[in-house]
Amino acid sequence: MKIGPIEVWPPVVLAPMAGITNAPFRVLCREQGAGLFVCEMITTRALVERNPKTLRMIRFADSERPRSIQLYGVDPAIVGRAVRMIAEEDLADHVDLNFGCPVPKVTRRGGGSALPYKRNLLRRILREAVAAAGSLPVTMKMRKGIDDDHLTYLDAGRIAAEEGVAAVALHARTAKQHYGGVADWEAIARLKEAVQDIPVLGNGDIWCADDALRMVARTGCDGVVVGRGCLGRPWLFRDLDNAFNGRPERARPSLGEVAEVMARHAEGLTACFDIERYAIADFRKHVGWYLKGFTVGSELRRELATAESLDGLRESLAKLEHDQPWPPNTDTPRGKSGERSKVLLPDGWLDDPWDCPIPGGDAESDISGG
Structure with missing residues (x-):
């Protein structure tokens, strides 16, 4: 292509x-x-x-x-x-x-x-x-x-x-x-x-x-x-x-191999964001996605999802059962889901599909930077 x-x-x-x-x-x-x-x-x-x-x-x-x-x-x-x-x-x-x-x-x-x-x-x-x-x-x-x-x-x-x-x-x-x-x-x-x-x-x-x-x-x-x-x-x-x-x-990585990727991901975020605590907080949302399908106790999952430092995250990752094999039937939906009851639009937006108004000056303001 x-x-x-x-x-x-x-x-x-x-x-x-x-x-x-x-x-x-x-x-x-x-x-x-x-x-x-x-x-x-x-x-x-x-x-x-x-x-x-x-x-x-x-x-x-x-x-x-x-x-x-x-x-x-x-x-x-x-x-x-x-x-x-x-x-x-x-x-x-x-x-x-x-x-x-x-x-x-x-x-x-x-x-x-x-x-x-x-x-x-x-x-x-x-x-x-x-x-x-x-x-x-x-x-x-x-x-x-x-x-x-x-x-x-x-x-x-x-x-x-x-x-x-x-x-x-x-x-x-x-x-x-x-x-x-x-x-x-x-x-x-x-x-x-x-x-x-x-x-x-x-x-x-x-x-x-x-x-x-x-x-x-x-x-x-x-x-x-x-x-x-x-x-x-x-x-x-x-x-x-x-x-x-x-x-x-x-690819069918073991839990140990997944843990290695998780550690590298967190290390990369730390180098990218410069502030370790912010980077680890950003990484927390990935924990559930990486561990989906694996058998991991609730207390250890909580540790991983609330880690505040790179060293703390590594210590928790070391507690995982590293030889646990890739779980079956994990190619299923992840991330956001659900439907909206309605789509929010500017007043009169649907009146004419061909008119050419440029949305107001605040259309990007509160999402600037992302």
């Missing part, structure tokens, strides 16, 4: 996940197998204003090539400035634009998965980004639409292809679905039929490498985007490498 000038094989992309896909986690995933590994979503306004937190978030490890940044923005001019800054200052090799975020603080201001409903605004943003990117490929990630009555993905895919976007990725859920229910892989197939000139990537319900093969076979998509399936499972990218290259081997 080619995304602009970038050869991507296996055709696998790590989905940007807030608070997850920072440099230490990306390095762990990249060591397991090849693909494209995208950083956490950042806001265009925060980038052009050189917000210190944002500039820390876009740091890449020396081993990371190609470097991928995902941007969230609602103003075509600001998006263009942010992409131009990335290109001119050599901050990344690839820019992805987020039109899939379903969280209320984003959609109620017209961003994320709400924005593609305004077709002309979407077109303006994409046109500015592609023009500013120079030789860098620009891609976009989106959802099916706001809800089943307001689907946007086919129009958005066609607009993206017309405006020179290098690839489109579809999370096959609506914003209303959030992360609940079952991903609609048939929508990925319909998008592939509608958009012939650029790669189409599928996202949703890939919990193991064989799911990725099934998605490609069923939908005809050119590649896959993996999000929640790799939580606590960076070796999923080794499985994906094997699967797309026709090899049957799948």
Whole structure:
């Protein structure tokens, strides 16, 4: 699969996940197998204003090539400035634009998965980004639409292809679905039929490498985007490498091997964040994902989930039953789940899909830096 000038094989992309896909986690995933590994979503306004937190978030490890940044923005001019800054200052090799975020603080201001409903605004943003990117490929990630009555993905895919976007990725859920229910892989197939000139990537319900093969076979998509399936499972990218290259081997680490990865993850966060206590607190959310399916006593789980120092975490990891084998039937959903009762939108947002209002000046303010 080619995304602009970038050869991507296996055709696998790590989905940007807030608070997850920072440099230490990306390095762990990249060591397991090849693909494209995208950083956490950042806001265009925060980038052009050189917000210190944002500039820390876009740091890449020396081993990371190609470097991928995902941007969230609602103003075509600001998006263009942010992409131009990335290109001119050599901050990344690839820019992805987020039109899939379903969280209320984003959609109620017209961003994320709400924005593609305004077709002309979407077109303006994409046109500015592609023009500013120079030789860098620009891609976009989106959802099916706001809800089943307001689907946007086919129009958005066609607009993206017309405006020179290098690839489109579809999370096959609506914003209303959030992360609940079952991903609609048939929508990925319909998008592939509608958009012939650029790669189409599928996202949703890939919990193991064989799911990725099934998605490609069923939908005809050119590649896959993996999000929640790799939580606590960076070796999923080794499985994906094997699967797309026709090899049957799948990673089945023992609890001791998992503990080693957990320690390396925490060490990487400590080096990245500089403040050890903050890094260990950030790591705690990963503990349950790494240990899913293993037999670990409640007291030890509590120790691991409340560790306050790297040494304390290592001491608790040493207490695990290291020769415990990989548990069966663990390729199941992880991370966020559940559906929304409604999608919060700006007043009158659904009145006209073609008008082109730029959401107000606070549309990015309280998510600047992430």
